[in-house]
Amino acid sequence: xxxxxxxxxxxxxxxxxxxxxxxxxxxxxxxxxxxxxxxxxxxxxxxxxxxxxxxxxxxxxxxxxxxxxxxxxxxxxxxxxxxxxxxxxxxxxxxxxxxxxxxxxxxxxxxxxxxxxxxxxxxxxxxxxxxxxxxxxxxxxxxxxxxxxxxxxxxxxxxxxxxxxxxxxxxxxxxxxxxxxxxxxxxxxxxxxxxxxxxxxxxxxxxxxxxxxxxxxxxxxxxxxxxxxxxxxxxxxxx
Amino acid sequence: xxxxxxxxxxxxxxxxxxxxxxxxxxxxxxxxxxxxxxxxxxxxxxxxxxxxxxxxxxxxxxxxxxxxxxxxxxxxxxxxxxxxxxxxxxxxxxxxxxxxxxxxxxxxxxxxxxxxxxxxxxxxxxxxxxxxxxxxxxxxxxxxxxxxxxxxxxxxxxxxxxxxxxxxxxxxxxxxxxxxxxxxxxxxxxxxxxxxxxxxxxxxxxxxxxxxxxxxxxxxxxxxxxxxxxxxxxxxxxx
DNA sequence: GCCGTTTGTCGCAGAGTTGTGCCTGACCAA
DNA sequence: TTGGTCAGGCACAACTCTGCGACAAACGGC
Numbered sequence: 001x002x003x004x005x006x007x008x009x010x011x012x013x014x015x016x017x018x019x020x021x022x023x024x025x026x027x028x029x030x031x032x033x034x035x036x037x038x039x040x041x042x043x044x045x046x047x048x049x050x051x052x053x054x055x056x057x058x059x060x061x062x063x064x065x066x067x068x069x070x071x072x073x074x075x076x077x078x079x080x081x082x083x084x085x086x087x088x089x090x091x092x093x094x095x096x097x098x099x100x101x102x103x104x105x106x107x108x109x110x111x112x113x114x115x116x117x118x119x120x121x122x123x124x125x126x127x128x129x130x131x132x133x134x135x136x137x138x139x140x141x142x143x144x145x146x147x148x149x150x151x152x153x154x155x156x157x158x159x160x161x162x163x164x165x166x167x168x169x170x171x172x173x174x175x176x177x178x179x180x181x182x183x184x185x186x187x188x189x190x191x192x193x194x195x196x197x198x199x200x201x202x203x204x205x206x207x208x209x210x211x212x213x214x215x216x217x218x219x220x221x222x223x224x225x226x227x228x229x230x231x232x233x234x235x236x237x238x239x
Numbered sequence: 240x241x242x243x244x245x246x247x248x249x250x251x252x253x254x255x256x257x258x259x260x261x262x263x264x265x266x267x268x269x270x271x272x273x274x275x276x277x278x279x280x281x282x283x284x285x286x287x288x289x290x291x292x293x294x295x296x297x298x299x300x301x302x303x304x305x306x307x308x309x310x311x312x313x314x315x316x317x318x319x320x321x322x323x324x325x326x327x328x329x330x331x332x333x334x335x336x337x338x339x340x341x342x343x344x345x346x347x348x349x350x351x352x353x354x355x356x357x358x359x360x361x362x363x364x365x366x367x368x369x370x371x372x373x374x375x376x377x378x379x380x381x382x383x384x385x386x387x388x389x390x391x392x393x394x395x396x397x398x399x400x401x402x403x404x405x406x407x408x409x410x411x412x413x414x415x416x417x418x419x420x421x422x423x424x425x426x427x428x429x430x431x432x433x434x435x436x437x438x439x440x441x442x443x444x445x446x447x448x449x450x451x452x453x454x455x456x457x458x459x460x461x462x463x464x465x466x467x468x469x470x471x472x473x474x475x476x477x478x
Numbered sequence: 479g480c481c482g483t484t485t486g487t488c489g490c491a492g493a494g495t496t497g498t499g500c501c502t503g504a505c506c507a508a
Numbered sequence: 509t510t511g512g513t514c515a516g517g518c519a520c521a522a523c524t525c526t527g528c529g530a531c532a533a534a535c536g537g538c
Binding site: 401443 | 494495496497498499504505506
């Protein structure tokens, strides 16, 4: 959680700039807005922002050419806004190196979700599939059957895990001991659903704890790091 | 600490100039006041100040145009004062290159906080992530596990660090030996909360010392530089 | 189409952390 | 030595973060 990310919104419509800017500022981001590619370049001179939200359709220089030009000089995450729901344009945008796109009219919440996803990806951990090549993994008094997505207790009794629980547990097993932020966990659990409220991770952790911890109130396997995230602190042995 | 920063307050209201000027002078800053853009330019001829506090609404030439003109000729931190609580205007200010803004009526303390934040940003140290690419760092009789956010003592016993403690220690490890001012430390520890009273750093240092120093009363690792800040003076080896 | 399961969201209460006030003691300059 | 400023440290308060129960929406099987 470094200092708040800096987002630049580029759109020729004042009302969209207002709406988006206001909403994102409210969410704690540092916002700059620009009405054209030229104005954007002026902002960029004063330091690189984290992601850029860029309208495709603008009079004069359009978003695609701005993107093309930016990409040639610097590595910046770009999220496109486009009025055209036509897939062709989406694909062109992504081909140019956009990290994501959104078609108007859009829900501000969804934009927020995309932005967070992009930011997550930028700070993402390298994957570590090695740890889990094995068919079963042992930790604490459990044995995880990766294929069956099932936990087997010391007494041989199996407990079924839901998809999300299994993904979360796998993310932990692939990065044992590390303190993982909620954003990283969202990323690791293949945060397919563009959900933005990372409190959902809290809930998943809570549910998982209820299944695997002897005493869920005093968790011994998944530890909480106040202000930091969670870590998996049990010994792991793959078989 | 170098010589006190020089702040120019530009507002057409005499009472605000007095109030703000008096308060900031009391805090140890060198203050100039101006009632208009013309007066500001006269002050600027005599040397560039550090930040400018600029009212948006002024008769004649307003703050926005003053800002636009300043930005075209020199690189100066600008903090806007605006009576309009409307977010649109805030964003317009940022678009023009303001570094921060404040809506009237404002708390002088908050203005102070913003000024300090801007000054911190201007004097900020370049980040030095290289030093800590390694997974663990050794110093004194400790070994810091960066991923686990844990200190391991010579006896192998781990000590958990809180988020703020970990950030502070990391800041020190990334700039070993350097005397870091409280402002720089606030900046390095991602001083998210724009709190102005740097005594909080003292407290963090105190808490950290209690955890890592053999004798917290006679600190050997984190040294105090009277009137200057703190420095990390242990040998560091990354593994 | 209905129903059970899963999963995200909300809201509140509790826990832990972190900032602030205040006092004491250390350091520096006359 | 004396006065002033700055740092250390304690304790409290405020704050933020987290845990979790409850609810609702989404999903999938039948």
